[in-house]
Amino acid sequence: xxxxxxxxxTGGGDCPGLNAVIRAIVLRAxxxxxxxxxxxxxxxxxxxxxxxxxxxxxxKKVGGIxxxxxxxIGTTNKGGPFAWPIKNSDGTWGSADRSDEMLRRLxxxxxxxVINIGGDGSQQISxxxxxxxxxxxxVPKTIDNDLxxxxxxxxxxxxxxEATMAVDKLVxxxxxxxxxxxxxxxxxxxxxxxxHSAVAGGAHVCLIPEIPYDINKVVDRIYxxxxxxxxxxxxxxxxxxxxxxxxxxxEQSNETGYANVRLGGVATKxxxxxxxxxxxxxxxxxxxGHLQRGGTPIAYDRVLATQFGxxxxxxxxxxxxxxxxxxxxxxxxxxxxDEAISHYNFVNPDSDLVKTARxxxxxxxx
Numbered sequence: 001x002x003x004x005x006x007x008x009x010t011g012g013g014d015c016p017g018l019n020a021v022i023r024a025i026v027l028r029a030x031x032x033x034x035x036x037x038x039x040x041x042x043x044x045x046x047x048x049x050x051x052x053x054x055x056x057x058x059x060k061k062v063g064g065i066x067x068x069x070x071x072x073i074g075t076t077n078k079g080g081p082f083a084w085p086i087k088n089s090d091g092t093w094g095s096a097d098r099s100d101e102m103l104r105r106l107x108x109x110x111x112x113x114v115i116n117i118g119g120d121g122s123q124q125i126s127x128x129x130x131x132x133x134x135x136x137x138x139v140p141k142t143i144d145n146d147l148x149x150x151x152x153x154x155x156x157x158x159x160x161x162e163a164t165m166a167v168d169k170l171v172x173x174x175x176x177x178x179x180x181x182x183x184x185x186x187x188x189x190x191x192x193x194x195x196h197s198a199v200a201g202g203a204h205v206c207l208i209p210e211i212p213y214d215i216n217k218v219v220d221r222i223y224x225x226x227x228x229x230x231x232x233x234x235x236x237x238x239x240x241x242x243x244x245x246x247x248x249x250x251e252q253s254n255e256t257g258y259a260n261v262r263l264g265g266v267a268t269k270x271x272x273x274x275x276x277x278x279x280x281x282x283x284x285x286x287x288x289g290h291l292q293r294g295g296t297p298i299a300y301d302r303v304l305a306t307q308f309g310x311x312x313x314x315x316x317x318x319x320x321x322x323x324x325x326x327x328x329x330x331x332x333x334x335x336x337x338d339e340a341i342s343h344y345n346f347v348n349p350d351s352d353l354v355k356t357a358r359x360x361x362x363x364x365x366x
Contacts, residue, residue, distance in 0.1 A: 016297035017154035024309025138324030167201025213365025
């Protein structure tokens with residue numbers, strides 16, 4: 001019986017549940033006897049580096065890792081096989097397409113299939129590699145929950161839990177000091193984390209990218225809290241939120257190979273806007289930052305990640321290449337890469353959850 005080899009890579013931002021996926025792939029592969037699982041360190045960088053950085057992933061290696069955050073094979077959101085950073089002779093940086101070279105290296109290594117775990121950018125790379133002939137399966141990964149082909153992505157619920165715990169803790173401080181406390185959470189262009197944590201934590205204002213806010217409406221809601229003798233207010237704002245006729249708060253990154261803009265600073269900006277609009281209460285901002293994406297995944301994400309890992313390897317067995325694992329309640333299914341990356345998963349302003357938020361008195365800024 002010929003031994004076969006599957007290579008696993010984790011790309012993009014780290015996410016609670018990545019290790020549970022890796023573990024599930026290895027444990028499912030072990031049941032087939034003739035499959036070996038290897039991991040590429042830091043996404044596909046491990047394949048392209050000289051010497052390469054590839055590790056064998058066996059049952060001993062993955063024992064107990066499902067409770068750990070991050071990824072034991074590392075990750076990166078810079079560069080990639082189609083945009084490998086290279087330094088020019090004049091000291092500036094450019095990029096090179098090394099995808100053909102990577103395919104040759106994988107063939108030389110005896111890799112029969114690849115499982116690429118990552119978000120929208122990673123699955124775009126998966127699609128391009130599949131179109132070049134690589135046997136590749138995608139597994140969706142993002143705390144932002146911004147992939148429309150799957151009901152949920154693992155890591156999202158853990159991020160919401162961390163954000164909700166932050167809201168809970170801010171309530172006691174805000175009430176003690178009669179303050180307005182503004183919590184900035186991640187999510188990039190989608191407001192899922194902000195919306196879920198605002199509803200779960202009982203915030204008074206929730207500002208998300210999909211609903212540009214009127215600063216005067218926000219001021220009115222906060223004043224209403226103080227007029228009723230409550231004496232404090234909690235605002236949850238997504239990092240991609242923006243005012244009506246305004247722009248998101250971001251800066252261009254100067255990191256080599258990093259293509260995304262760096263969002264952030266919106267909480268501080270909002271406080272300035274509130275002051276300029278006449279709000280004279282004591283205000284402070286808290287930026288939750290990477291605390292949302294680190295640490296132990298909650299049970300929900302461990303279960304979903306394990307389901308994804310088992311499904312991904314079974315798709316390899318069935319040669320369902322060019323597909324991504326997806327959760328369509330209550331089933332774990334597969335979808336094409338085209339479908340996987342065709343639409344960004346924005347919050348629908350008319351959705352039931354937004355209506356629920358409004359129904360309990362949360363101001364959405366409009």
